[in-house]
Amino acid sequence: MRVESVFGCMKVNCEGCAGCCLDWQPLLAELTDEDGDVSDSSRGPLHSGENSRPPLDDDPNFVALARDEVRDFLEAGMAAALTLRFWGARDDEEGVTIDGYEVAAVAGRPVFFVGLCKPPKPVAPFDRAESSWLPACVFLDPETLQCRVHDEDLFPAECSAYPAHNLALEYETECERVEAAVGGNRLLAESVETTPEDLLLGSQAIGEKLFCHPRPRDLEGTIDRLVDGNLTAADRAECLAVAAASSPGTLAISDSHYEWGKERAVGDETESWVGPAIREWQALARSTAELTPELGGQIERARGASETPGWDTLPAVEDDRRTE
Template sequence: MEVNCEGCAGCCMDWRPLLAEAGNDESANKRRAEPLRDDATRAPLDGDTNFVPLTRDEVRAFLEAEMADALTPRFWRAADEHEAVAIDGYEVASVADRPVFFVGLRKPPKPVAPFDLEDESWLPACVFLDPTTLQCRIHDSDLLPDECSAYPAHNIALEQETECERVEAAFGGDRLVDNSVPEDLDGLLLGSQALGEKLFCHPRPERLEGVVERTASGNLTREDRAECLAVAAASSAGTVAISDYHYEWGKEQALEESDSWVTDALEEWESRREDADGVPSAAIADAVETARGAPETPGWDALEEYSSH
């Protein structure tokens, strides 16, 4: 597996607005392959095109690192009435009458200029993406999700179009250099394998009243996210069982005041986007993220032209 990532980060941001501006939104609704979804029936309630699902252990690791604010849940519309639970006027996909969800990384608005574009645009970009270098701030960290390190091999294994190929089609260039899938590829966690490991079941649908609506409108609160993170942290592999101890631990960790750079940076990006008159240089990430303690990225000069995931 070999990909050319320099100047891209297409898998770490929502670049559909760039296509819309150019009058080419043919790929607007294409998404990263997901084990639960069927594109015709189980549409996610949020608008993230390349949501990265985390495992239970990864959720716990982020909670321990005081980075709960970097995480967010994803719910889906039910495929049919047999798997549906009605919450906030939505028929939510469920297992055994328990609403199911993923936990992934948030995408605040950041000023970025991907694909060799001259000017920055405000685009939803991964909380850990450095807008200046378009590199991941946790690439060499134990916190890097397995889904990120394996991408786009999972999509190729599932015979799904990759973000690399969509970027090539929209902006030209070579991104997917070698599409061979490693023999030791794992972590797909399809169907029942995902239950309790990547696909989490909420045991009390009534606690999600208001949460589902705010998910769909993009207005989740910290308390909303904490409820879902606590259930994810308390889940058990292969079952719908929930550990009360880990639920209470996860809820406390998610709501605890954090000294992490993530919390203040997320708030400032949202504030700058709302108050912005035009789009600033990506270099303001030094003040918004790096000055708060975000890990610096190496840049591309020391790396080979083509980098491997």
């Protein structure tokens, strides 16, 4: 068994999976249990009615970036790799009305996360013989199902902490949902060093991971497009600039960092392979083109994406998870 043991204290068998890096819910109709019932095991806590502020997007595995990570992506010319998450308000008192939606807010400021987008890619997770068009992380190599930035400075802290964060919060991990739906051993150790206190939750997240937009009117049209899955570069630029200009623990916005972030976000996308690759993926998906993961990977590599190492170079790790 080859294992990508990348999650701190966690031992995880990632080969052939990528369940946490793509939306495999469209495959659920084909993933049935022994009684013929469709498994719903891939639905995370945000999409299973356990959260009173439902996200306005439909990404079941959203990776939230910290402020400095947003700045790093902007500096690298990779604004196109980023997307946004807003939430519906729990009640009228905490919300701001934008485009007909009651959007969750703090002190009248709509709050949002910044994360990694998932363009459609032809992938074959769980040892499937044929590939399917599925929303997959912008940095996921569709051929190897490995992360292109795993060993780089841009690798998000939230990705490196998974699935330890879920275990600390007593949420089911994607590893366990994959095991329940398709079998196999993914989560190889249940020990976890992270505690809920280590996570950016509540007020300590403001300005560091949870960003507050100071001008709700500037988001008119953005929320509609977010819900429809049609965010524009201008939508992203406005919010990325606010995120880059935020101050941890406060609602303050740095004007100079806002202007810098806006300029970087609307800058020349030829700095990176990400934007052109995303546009080609989207065009191919609309054309219902049939591509293998191998051919698909060439789309990214031809534009300068880094190679992934493959699985043969990784050491074998034994499954030491306690079994009943």
